[in-house]
Amino acid sequence: MSLEYAVLGFLNYQPFSGYDLKKMFDSSVQHFWVADLSQIYRTLGKLSEKGWASVEVVEQSERPDRKLYRITPQGQAALREWLAGPFPTAAPHSGPLVQVFFSGQMPDAVVQAKFAAAADLFRGMLERYQQVPQQVQPYVHQVDSPRETYFWMKTLELGMLTMQAQLLWAEQVLRDLEQGAVPPLDPPQEGEA
Amino acid sequence: MSLEYAVLGFLNYQPFSGYDLKKMFDSSVQHFWVADLSQIYRTLGKLSEKGWASVEVVEQSERPDRKLYRITPQGQAALREWLAGPFPTAAPHSGPLVQVFFSGQMPDAVVQAKFAAAADLFRGMLERYQQVPQQVQPYVHQVDSPRETYFWMKTLELGMLTMQAQLLWAEQVLRDLEQGAVPPLDPPQEGEA
DNA sequence: GTTTATTATATGCATATGCACGTATATGCA
DNA sequence: TGCATATACGTGCATATGCATATAATAAAC
Structure with a gap:
């Protein structure tokens, strides 16, 4: 449901085609909402069905036609209403934490590899987040509102804070593993002895 | 997909009925995986179809029959394989952050109310997280493995760290709002003037 | 006395999402 | 020549999830 309003939020800045929206998503909110192109097209279809957006076909020679x-006004009203409404709290579902929860069933070597990979992944994410300001730069200029920029940056800030926390957390597990601070597997393995 | 393995992980400790699994989920992994009862039943059905779990109907007088x-062994093999495999990285989708991202379109009063509500919500979550150790206590005794407990507690720790970070972050926005550090809305409103 | 909660399992339906694939044109690279 | 990539729009299908609802018995609360 939130995707509908995310698209609406962007359309409230300026008209977009589905293809351009995808770029906007990838360069501005990728740290908290990854949108599939097909999903964006479907959402745009729903928006125009509801009368929350209008479509204009822009013909292009040498390129496929664009749908702008x-x-x-109904869309703007719906957006305002949603923004003023309660937080859309969704139940958490973290696959990675499911693995961590049951990691005690794996030997140290496997756990070590897993957390090392996780730490690398978190570091990579952090680096990508650090590039977001440059990536949104053109949009910051277009929208040209310090207030908008403030909240855009706030979402990035939270993303970086939590990613940083996750990285530190994973590194702590790695240290615990090194120092033998993680309780050992009771039955060392099964089979040979 | 991860729900399947979460259920399998619990079954690897001891046999469960769907009803009891729901209680297990709610008292141990609620901070990163909220499971719907109907979803648990469907997953158990799939597991027994695949041969990863066997079913035993336990007849009870005065209560509906239970399916234990x-x-x-195939289930255990599948679980081990999954646990040793890569992190199930899912694309992030945060409805609340969508609202924050577009909050600049709302006047200060609305934003203030939203973040105050968010902070309250985060505080409530933190309190619930703090009760998890007592709630899992019986299971900690049953499973009786310091190694398992270590990783169980690690997931809780991460949940508390990130929730704490979110709370601090929301309170910072609230302070910015109070101190006029958030850039103002350009067109005060629309309509009267 | 009636409603609600607890124990216990399940189906049905709407919606969201991901991934594969299909269509079409033009450019650049090997 | 062939293949990948960018532009641009979608459909189809499998799966996941949430919520409502059905069934059925007992016990507690109002």
């Missing part, structure tokens, strides 16, 4: 979507 | 699910 523009937010309607 | 037991992990099979």
Whole structure:
């Protein structure tokens, strides 16, 4: 449901085609919302069905036609209503933490490899997050509102804070493993002895 | 997909009925995986279809019959394989952050109310997390493995760290709002003037 | 006395998402 | 020549999830 309003939020800045929206998503909110292109197209379809957006076909020679979507007054009203409403709290579902929860069933070597990979992954994510300001730069100029920029940066800040926390947490497990601070597997393995 | 392995992970400790699994989920992994009862039943069905779990109907007088699910050797193999495999990285989708991202379109009063509510929500979550150790206590005794307990507690620790970070972050926005550190809305409103 | 909660299992339906694939044109690279 | 990539729009299918609802018995609360 939030994708609908994310798209609406972007359309409230300026008209977009689905293809351009995908770029906008990838360069601005990738740290908290990864949007599939097909999902964006489906959402745009729903928005125009509801009358929350209007479509204009822009013909291009040498390139496929573009469909420019523009937010309607009804769309703006719906967006405002949603933004003023309660937080869309979703139940958490973390696959990685499921693995961590049951990691005690694996030997140290496997756990070590897993957390080393996780730490690398977190470091990579952090680096990508650090590039977000440059990536949104053109949009910051286009929208040209310090207030918007403040909240955009706030979402990035939270992403970096939590990613940093996850990295530190994984590194702590790695240290515990090195120092023998993780209780050992009771039955060393099964089979040979 | 991870739910399947979460259920399998619990079955690897001891046989469970769907109803009891729901209680296990709610008292141990609620901070990173909230499971719907119907979803648990469906997953158990799939597990026994695959031969990863066997079913035993336990008849009870005065209560509905229970279906006790037991992990099979194939199930144990599948679990081990998954646990040793890569992290199941899922694309992030945060509805709340979508709202924050577009909050600049709302006046200060609305934003203030939203972040105050968010901070309250985060505080409530933190309190619930703090009760998890007591809630898992019986299971800690049953499973009786310091190694398992270590990783169980690690997931809780990460949950508390990130929740704490979110709370601090929301309180910072609230302070910015109070101190006028958030850039103002350009067109005060629309309509009257 | 009636409603609600607890124990216990399940189906049905709407919606969201991911991934594969299909269509079409033009450019650049090997 | 062939293949990948960028532009641009989608459909189809499998799966996951949430919520409502059905069934059925007992016990407690109002």
